[in-house]
Amino acid sequence: MSMTPASAIPPAAAPAADWSPSSWRGKPALQMPTYPDADALAATSDELRALPPLVTSREILALKQQLAEAQEGKRFLLQGGDCAETFAECSSDVISNRLKVLLQMSLVLVHGLKLPVVRVGRFAGQYAKPRSADTETRDGVTLPTYRGDIVNSPDFDAQARIPDPRRMVKAHARSAMTMNFVRSLIDGGFADLHHPEYWGLGWVSQSPHAADYQKMVAGIGDAVRFMETLAGRRMQSLNRVDFYTSHEALLLHYEESQTRQVPRADGWFNLSTHFPWIGMRTAALDGAHVEYFRGISNPVAVKVGPSVTPDQLLRVIDALNPDDEPGRLGLIHRMGAGHIADKLPALLDAVQREGRRVLWICDAMHGNTESTSNGYKTRRFANIRSEIEQAFDLHAAAGTHLGGVHLEMTGENVTECLGGARELTEVDLQRDYRSTVDPRLNYEQALEIAMLIVRKRGAIGE
Template sequence: MALATNAAAAAAAMSGAAASQPRPHAPAFLPLRRRCAVRAVHAAEPSKGHGVPAAAKTSSPTVAPEKEAAPAPSPAAKALPKWSVDSWRAKKALQLPEYPNPAKLETVLKTIEAFPPIVFAGEARHLEERLADAAMGRAFLLQGGDCAESFKEFNSDNIRDTFRVILQMSAVLMFGAQMPVIKVSDKMNPSDLVKLIEILNPSNKPGRITVITRMGAENMRVKLPHLIRAVRQAGLIVTWITDPMHGNTIKAPCGLKTRPFDSILAEVRAFFDVHEQEGSHPGGVHLEMTGQNVTECIGGSRTVTFDDLSDRYHTHCDPRLNASQSLELSFIIAERLRNRRIRSSSMLNKHLTFVTF
């Protein structure tokens, strides 16, 4: 399982396509839309007297409790290096290329710094609001792309092919869900997840935290319900995302890594089934995919077999769904979203009929 705060630049760039879509009416049983942060109110804080009658202010004196001494930092905390905005520069980036000419690198970096930003602050805030919609069941997130990208493949053709498939997938999902789409381990203990969320999002702001589950279909049905219940009982708001890729990687007889399409589909179905049983919102799906006609994941309607893997196995890291498999999966997800929307409308109509009577 991965838990991430949301600052996905690529996702923000993709969210514009969804912005122009009409927003559906939220069913009555969903939480009300909030644009402001959900803040905790501490009894020890002064009320500042807003709207409090004078009699209430002077009715009885109170004695301020003595402040408890702050606990001394633990040895482990003392050993932690001091954080600063640029402290990351002192750490070794193991997954980035090494540049042998530091002076030339610095020149290029200064040139890049002079360019306009790829993503503006307003776009990042807009993405956070859309992720909050996904957390409340009013949107569904589609996050897709390569596991690893090389400089060689960074060209207009690859960008065009990938964006085209993502746009096609989002159109399919929007048709099924009738709601906007934001593009952008089973070993987790429920109580640990709650503590981590509270640390990362103390104000419980919707859209701030995304919980990405990667467990495999069977583990999903066993483990995910406990995580959902723990988060709900703590009153926390998160966006639940499924990653059906990493829990389903196997080794083919030829020695190449691959992922069975049927296993990926089974985990997606388990994700929807569990959320339906728990009454929570499936927020989105994370896929490793490409717009190219690669043969890296077996299965799908245009069956890719173990023998086909070596034909067009181009990934630099993990196997990806090809364009056909990605679209096939999006149609299946769209059907689940459509069924969910129909059930929600039916429940809302029953509620309204009861109130009218």
């Protein structure tokens, strides 16, 4: 999905001599399902190894270069999408709406920040989810927990909850279909800056932000026409955008099967996604996930929660980016609005003191999850906004760059997060709550976050 010139793409780092795609198997592997049929798992892994890759090493290295520029404050990363994809939602409407939201948010950011935006979607592979418990009990019946469509089914049924390795093949197929459709949309002009009005979502025509957005669209259209008048030609570079994918690389059997060497490039690449990340529950230094991640040439990220100490973080950085390679490592801090002021400064100071090059990213979603009195898992927009605002202030005080945000959001008209422009209440949640795992921002709330980022970054003078 990238059009970065070959001359601008840095070479991949050499692989570690003591690493292989399967070396993770000798480490403790948390959040992994137990497959009852080892032969079926092995056969499925062999089948996955023979399937075509989903991304290319060239795209991966192009993204790494863009992330290196984001580290220096020359770009801004927008990483967002569903908390967990489902097989049932692999449809043209759902995919195009996800893309529309990211494009609209990036348009707001480009216009307001006056910076190029790195667009990364949490989709085409976000089918696995970590869980707080291995089992779930309802009405006295205990079954294995639902770990995402790539593992088992959300139906509370004994057969449906058995981990099935064949679901990895289904996940690969749906990821390929998603990426193929996104590529086709982008290559076909869906992201053409000459026509951002095409990115609209019908149900938000009455949004409190609709007028501001339409005014912005009109202004960008005027600017594009002015530049083309001066140049005397149509600016073809505005017809499309670079777009990348990401997912939490939780299911290591799947990731290993997609890890390959390619001609004319050193190292091993995870060719299932451009930008995989490690979740907070699986970031142990001696764990299987850190072991797997340290050997791949992709840019990678790791979630950083409030319990992480400066020493722990520096050791993880040493493991994942020992050569201090630009664009290699993102740190996605997810502290919660009530903890970020106490927990983040020490981490910023430690990393800056050691002179380590990382991309700081704010996930203002996962530290702000709560349950309502009527039984819904939700997040308050006010807390999401507060954590982002505090993150900008704390980075400015430390002399570091907040280089991006990581959000769970959707283009559907859901009611899963409280507050926002329409001030959704607990009563509203039951109207259209669809998520099988975590609550997501809807379009209006996501666009409001983009506008907030522009205002806040301008206020601190960056």
